[in-house]
Amino acid sequence: MKAFTQVHGLVCPVDRANIDTDAIIPKQFLKSIKRTGFGPYLFDEWRYTNYGEPGMDCSTRPLNKDFVLNQPRYQGAQVLLARDNFGCGSSREHAPWAIDDYGFRVVIAPSFADIFFGNCYKNGILPIVASAEMVDQLFAECFANEGYKLNVDLESQTVTLPSGASFKFDITPHRKHCLLNGLDEIGLTLQHADAIKAFENKHKATQPWLFA
Amino acid sequence: MAGKTLYDKLWDSHVVREESDGTCLLYIDRHLVHEVTSPQAFEGMRLAGRKLWRDSSVVANPDHNTPTKDWDKGIEDPVSRLQVETLDSNIKEFGALVYFPFKNVNQGIIHVIGPENGTTLPGMTVVCGDSHTSTHGAFGALAHGIGTSEVEHVLATQTLIAKKAKSMLVKIDGVLGAGVTAKDVALAVIGRIGTAGGTGYAIEYAGSVIRGLSMEGRMTVCNLAIEAGARSGMVAADDKTAAYLKGRTHAPKGANWDAAVEYWKTLHSDADAVFDAVVEINGAEIQPQVTWGTSPEQVLPIGATVPDPSKETDPTKRTSIENALKYMGLTANMPISDIKLDKIFIGSCTNSRIEDLRAAAGVIKGRKVASSIALALVVPGSGQVKRQAEEEGLDKIFTEAGFEWREPGCSMCLAMNADRLAPGERCASTSNRNFEGRQGPGGRTHLVSPEMAAAAAIAGHFVDIRSQA
Ligand code: SF4
Numbered sequence: 173m174k175a176f177t178q179v180h181g182l183v184c185p186v187d188r189a190n191i192d193t194d195a196i197i198p199k200q201f202l203k204s205i206k207r208t209g210f211g212p213y214l215f216d217e218w219r220y221t222n223y224g225e226p227g228m229d230c231s232t233r234p235l236n237k238d239f240v241l242n243q244p245r246y247q248g249a250q251v252l253l254a255r256d257n258f259g260c261g262s263s264r265e266h267a268p269w270a271i272d273d274y275g276f277r278v279v280i281a282p283s284f285a286d287i288f289f290g291n292c293y294k295n296g297i298l299p300i301v302a303s304a305e306m307v308d309q310l311f312a313e314c315f316a317n318e319g320y321k322l323n324v325d326l327e328s329q330t331v332t333l334p335s336g337a338s339f340k341f342d343i344t345p346h347r348k349h350c351l352l353n354g355l356d357e358i359g360l361t362l363q364h365a366d367a368i369k370a371f372e373n374k375h376k377a378t379q380p381w382l383f384a
Numbered sequence: 385m386a387g388k389t390l391y392d393k394l395w396d397s398h399v400v401r402e403e404s405d406g407t408c409l410l411y412i413d414r415h416l417v418h419e420v421t422s423p424q425a426f427e428g429m430r431l432a433g434r435k436l437w438r439d440s441s442v443v444a445n446p447d448h449n450t451p452t453k454d455w456d457k458g459i460e461d462p463v464s465r466l467q468v469e470t471l472d473s474n475i476k477e478f479g480a481l482v483y484f485p486f487k488n489v490n491q492g493i494i495h496v497i498g499p500e501n502g503t504t505l506p507g508m509t510v511v512c513g514d515s516h517t518s519t520h521g522a523f524g525a526l527a528h529g530i531g532t533s534e535v536e537h538v539l540a541t542q543t544l545i546a547k548k549a550k551s552m553l554v555k556i557d558g559v560l561g562a563g564v565t566a567k568d569v570a571l572a573v574i575g576r577i578g579t580a581g582g583t584g585y586a587i588e589y590a591g592s593v594i595r596g597l598s599m600e601g602r603m604t605v606c607n608l609a610i611e612a613g614a615r616s617g618m619v620a621a622d623d624k625t626a627a628y629l630k631g632r633t634h635a636p637k638g639a640n641w642d643a644a645v646e647y648w649k650t651l652h653s654d655a656d657a658v659f660d661a662v663v664e665i666n667g668a669e670i671q672p673q674v675t676w677g678t679s680p681e682q683v684l685p686i687g688a689t690v691p692d693p694s695k696e697t698d699p700t701k702r703t704s705i706e707n708a709l710k711y712m713g714l715t716a717n718m719p720i721s722d723i724k725l726d727k728i729f730i731g732s733c734t735n736s737r738i739e740d741l742r743a744a745a746g747v748i749k750g751r752k753v754a755s756s757i758a759l760a761l762v763v764p765g766s767g768q769v770k771r772q773a774e775e776e777g778l779d780k781i782f783t784e785a786g787f788e789w790r791e792p793g794c795s796m797c798l799a800m801n802a803d804r805l806a807p808g809e810r811c812a813s814t815s816n817r818n819f820e821g822r823q824g825p826g827g828r829t830h831l832v833s834p835e836m837a838a839a840a841a842i843a844g845h846f847v848d849i850r851s852q853a
Contacts, residue, residue: 188707189700190579190679194819199800203449203463205423205470207532223825226463255700257580260613261819262798263515264421265531286549286583286615287515287529294533344547346407357533358434361541364401364409368543371400371411372438381636381644382413382508383440 174296175354179277180323181250185314186215186240191254192261193288197270199262201226210266211273215241245318253310254281258299259288268295278324280331282307293347296354298326300341326352387654390620391551391586394526394651398509400543409543413508414520416494417444417480417535419471420800421513425536426474437542439479443503446471446486447493448800452763452790455487464801478539482634484767492766492792495519495733499603500768502632506621506648511538516733516816517616518609522602523629524621524651526586529610549615550660552585553653556593558667563849565743566601567735567814567833569593570608571673575683577663582614585661588653589619593667599628600739607734611680611816620652672849674720675818675831677708682818684720686836686848692716711820712828713808721846723830727811728753728760728787728841729823730834732797735814736765740834741773744814745781747838747852753786754844760787761803763795787841799824812840 201213203226212230219241221234235242241249252271258281259267268291271279277297282304292299302310313333314320323332326348332338343351350357361368376383388396400409422444429436436442449464451457459465468486475483482503484491490501495516498504510520510527513535520527530544538544554573574581587609594602602619609617626645629635636644653659671685682705684691693705693716709716714723730736730744741764753760762782764770770792773779779789796803797815805811805827814837818829832840835849 189704192679192817192819194798194817194822198821198825199798202420202800203461203467205427205467207424207427217821217825257583257613260579261515261817263513263529263531265424265513265533268531283580283583285580285613287531291531291533294531344407345405346403346545357545358432358537358540361409361537361543361545365541367401368409368411368437368541372542375411379507379644379647381640382505384634384636384640 173294173350173354173356176277176296176298176326176351178325179250180321181277182246182248183251183253183310183314183320183322184240184246184249185253185311187255187311189255190257190260193259193264193267194261196259196267197264198224200224202264202266207269208273210270211275214270214274215239248275250276251278251280251322251324252276253307253314254279255307256281256283258284260285263287265291268292268297272297280307280310293351296351298324298351300324300331302339302341306339386658387656389551389653389657389659390524390588390618390651391526394507394509395548397507398526407545407547410509410546412511412538412542412544413441414443414503414510415441415538416498416510416512416517417442418448418494418512418514419446419467420448421532422474422535423467423470424532425539426478428536429539434540436478436539440481441542442480443482443498444471444475444480445484445491445494445497448794448798450486450491450793451801452793452795452803455791459486488767490767492769493733493736493794495607496737496765496769499523500632500766502629502635505629505635505644506625506651511544515610516607518614519603519607519733521606521609521616521618522599523625524618524648526616526618528615549586550584552582552587552614552661552663553659554587554589554663554665555591556589556665556667557591558593560593560667560670561850563672563835564670565833565835566597566604568670568673569667570605571675571680571683571831572665572670574608574612574680575673576665577612579611579679579681580613582609582612585614587612587614587617589617594619595622598739599624600737603737604734608816621648672833672836674836674846676712676714676720677705678711678818678820680816680818680831682708686720686846688720690714690716690718690720721848724756724810724845725812725840726758726809727805728757728837729796729811729813729815730761730837731763731765731795732815733765734816735834736763736769738769738772740814741769741778744834744838745778747835747849748785748842749781751785751842753841756844757841760841761790761796762787763790764792766792796823798822812837812846
């Protein structure tokens with residue numbers, strides 16, 4: 173997994189609540205058996221005015237000019253700003269894959285759906301829960317200032333605004349450790365293979381039918 | 385010390401180890417696998433040279449991409465076909481307890497085949513790269529969806545890295561009115577707590593209404609836990625749970641059965657257990673529900689009128705209502721029963737079990753689909769459901785009324801195969817998501833119970849099922 177330490181990135185504000193994973197990456201793109209290449213199809217139905225199909229060359233597709241992602245001032249954004257319950261719906265990891273492939277490293281929202289939230293960490297994306305007031309402020313500042321950037325530092329768990337003001341965010345020590353070091357969780361878990369075996373044997377002795 | 389919740393019991397009995405920050409390694413008993421969220425996981429295993437930890441934990445089956453008619457022609461879309469074939473070759477390479485390839489007589493939606501084959505059992509931890517895994521919690525199991533990286537983690541280690549959620553009790557007491565179903569209960573809960581109301585929680589559904597539901601009904605309720613934001617929903621195991629499982633292919637047998645049933649009796653929350661949140665709903669007040677918007681929380685009783693954004697004071701909510709009305713092509717204040725439909729879909733892991741088909745057939749029997757309906761589809765949840773329905777003659781009732789009777793699969797629940805809505809088309813659907821584009825780009829979805837979908841098919845618009853008796 174890609175390590176995450178610090179990002180000083182342009183912010184793209186997607187001003188909607190309940191953005192679901194179907195909107196982030198529509199189902200026709202789930203037919204891929206790869207992990208990469210989803211970036212051009214991120215928010216496909218909002219971003220283009222024609223129907224997207226896997227394998228399409230997106231450089232020639234008609235853009236929905238009203239959609240923020242298409243506005244020149246947000247090109248190259250690394251921080252995605254959204255409203256409540258971001259990433260609800262389907263568990264598809266294609267959603268964080270698409271967000272990552274597009275170039276976002278951070279998503280900031282007042283709240284996230286659980287599965288999406290966990291999936292982000294597995295892909296080197298940092299999801300940050302900020303207070304509703306802070307998110308309101310970020311939206312307002314971002315709309316008002318072209319080239320609006322935030323500095324996100326994982327080590328100190330701080331987001332710094334252009335004004336110099338900052339806020340702290342939460343992350344579990346385990347997730348922070350994995351993200352900072354870009355660790356492979358499976359490899360880490362397999363260091364406990366003996367404990368898993370021992371648990372499995374005990375479990376089998378008490379509920380043999382689970383192993384029939 | 386307070387007693388334990390069902391969730392506590394299920395969690396505690398699967399913790400392999402716990403770190404100081406509460407992150408646990410949780411043992412996984414059952415791993416359900418389908419073609420959409422698994423290829424990258426198997427690929428990761430292969431690249432790292434890893435082996436499957438325990439193939440007897442895996443139950444697999446393609447469902448999202450499979451067509452629902454003309455099976456002899458195979459899968460037309462080459463991208464879909466490749467994904468299904470990739471599952472075939474991955475299972476062949478890595479192994480599984482149960483695998484029903486495309487066209488197998490038992491193939492179906494993964495959340496339907498798990499329980500019906502007795503591979504979902506009380507006390508288990510069940511995961512799948514699919515958010516509606518919450519369905520299996522109906523058996524007193526801890527079941528939830530995971531992402532593809534986690535699918536790979538479970539394949540390789542039989543465990544999941546997880547932190548315990550908070551617990552929420554949703555208690556529905558009283559008695560349901562005639563025509564009010566498990567689907568209406570689930571939608572009413574979402575309407576009450578919102579699509580994010582259960583975020584961070586594991587929900588236990590309890591109360592006399594839940595106890596009174598069949599296993600199929602409980603599965604419908606738990607299926608929709610994720611639409612209330614909760615990764616898992618569960619119901620305590622009881623006699624109905626055991627009765628449903630007895631004799632199923634992979635259910636315990638002989639002495640194991642007796643021991644299992646004894647153990648399952650402990651799978652309920654203790655009387656003095658404390659929940660982090662409690663929601664109480666009077667079952668008698670629940671009415672048949674219809675979603676009008678593009679989120680499952682945008683739901684109202686059939687007798688209501690479409691909301692008026694100008695009456696909403698919260699600006700974010702007002703915008704949501706305006707966006708939804710625009711997308712759905714509805715006018716504020718119009719009666720829900722005036723909403724006319726183009727298509728009807730009876731199916732999905734929410735409502736495609738035998739009981740759902742019986743209920744819909746009961747409404748349709750001897751009547752005809754309205755001429756204004758372009759397509760009315762019934763897609764059974766599995767090969768077993770399909771055979772059972774045909775034995776009972778339900779297929780005839782549907783086809784004589786003008787419904788199409790299809791092969792099992794996810795179908796128009798998410799429109800990854802050929803079954804979908806055209807832009808602007810409006811559908812009464814027994815599935816679980818009314819998101820924009822879910823049933824096809826520009827398609828408009830209204831979530832309802834099988835009975836309500838059936839009645840809408842006959843009338844061409846929504847009707848109160850209670851007036852149909
Ligand atoms: S029926 Fe629908 S919700 Fe259920 S598994 Fe299939 S696509 Fe997902």
